[in-house]
Amino acid sequence: MQSFALTVSKTEERHYAEACADHFLNVANEWEIKDKVTTLGTDSARNMVAAARLLPFEHMPCMAHILQSAITVSLNDNAFESALAKCRKIVGHFKHSPANAQELKAQQPAHGHQTEPLDQDVPTRWNSTLEMIKRIQRNKSVLTTILTQQNSKICYRTAGGGERYVSCSMVLPALCHLFWVMEPLDDDPVYAVKFKIVFTTDLAQRRASSNLTWLKIATALDPRFKDLKCLSKDERREVWASVHDLLMAETDAHQPSAQTTEEPSPKKSKMSISLLGSPDSDTEEEEDAIDCCLNLYKAEPKIDTGECPLQWWLKREGAHARLAPIARKYLSTPATTVPCERLFSLSGHIIQKKRASLSSDNVNRIVCLSNWLSAQKD
Incomplete structure (x- = not known):
């Protein structure tokens, strides 16, 4: 899946929900994609959530933003908060001083x-705290040598603080693997138990703002994860029932109405038609056809996690003609707005003090061209 920047627009009014919604619609109308847009992905800011309610699109909150917010809360409310503060002081000591940064660069090869x-x-x-500690760990000997030579007040370790630092470095590399095993274990240290409890509690409070129904259906229509092992049996039945309802709604939408298809006919003809079949029998036949369609898809073998699910549906569109359009709709919706967030960093590198006179149109062209060219190289 690829992402493309469409525009970077300058706004002078306050970012109220109505103004944000108008900007989204203006971009969609400018690119003539309003009728093709199915979902709108945003972060969890209140004005963005309120703007999404004003638009005729399904709202998809950024799951990476939700997870990162829960992680940040869990890290701040834990025993190794002081260790993280010490790590940030060490990083600031070298990032805010060109001389210290140059000395670090010279000492690393030695x-x-x-x-x-x-x-x-x-x-x-995302993962910035983990990356900060990893780099400090990798350069442990270099940092110790430089700080000792400088007689700096920032020491690499202190009594008690060193223990917290070690515990912090032990728990952080496991963060990416803990989301599905967040239940406290018997052999977990105290700081890990507290982290898991705070994380699960905070994440549970954020569930209401996440579009889990959409994500579950997308998971079911993904041939890599269609067994839904991440869900309980009751939740699996609910998800497949939702897919069944989507197929039924899609069928009803494409069926012509009875008023337009029926032509005036003699009463005897109408009576014979009513004897041959009834609405109930037609509904039952449709239900059986939908069940057959779902069973055919469920019987398909899973694919490797590295394969593209959209390509899989493209190749088997003929065998799953009714389900393929729904699958494309749900699988083409990203669960994260990280590519969009990266545009903020890109814009920050472009708009600097020495380039403060750039017009908004030129900033838009530079950002979009940079995004398109990098996507073309990939």
Whole structure:
């Protein structure tokens, strides 16, 4: 799946929900895609959520933003918060001083390390805290040597703080694998138990703002994960019932109305038609056809996680003609707006103090061209 930037627009009014909704519609009308748009992905900001309610699209909150917010809350409310604060001081010591940054760059090859800057974590940037600690760990000997030579007040370790730092470095690499095993285990240390409890509690509160129904249907229509092992048996039945209802609604939408298809005929002809078949029998036949369609898809073998589900549906569109359009609709909806968020970073690199006179049109052209060219290379 690929993403493309359509525009970067300058706004001078306050970002109220109505103004944001108008901007979305203006972009859709400008690119003539309003009738093709099915979903609108945003972060969980209140004005964005309110704007989505004003638009005729399905709203898909960014799941990466929701997870990252829950992780940030869990990290701040834990025993290793002081260790993270110490890591940020170390990073700031080298990032805010060109002389210290140059010394770090010179010392890294001497200690057999790859030349790399330290990374500062940002609450809204995915995995940034993990990356910050990884880089500090990799350059442990270099940082210790430089800080000792400088007699810096920022020491790499202190009594008690070092233990928190070690515990922090042990729990963070496991964050990406803990989302489906967040139940506290008997052999978990205290800090890990507290992290899991806070994380699951905070994430449960955010479930109401996430479009889980859409995501579950998309998972069922993904030939990589259609067994729905991530859900309980009751939830699986609910998901397949939802897919069944979608097929029924799609069938009803494409069926011509009785008023337009029926032609005036003698009473005897109408009576014979009513004897041959009734609305109930037609509905039962349609139900059986839909069940057959779903069973045919369920019988298909799963594909590897590295394969493209949209390509799979494209090749088998003939065998699953009724289900393929619904699958394309749900699978083409990204569950995250990370590519859009990266445009903020790209725009920040372009609009600087020395380029403050750039017009909004030129910024739009530069950002879009950069995005399109990078997508073409990939």
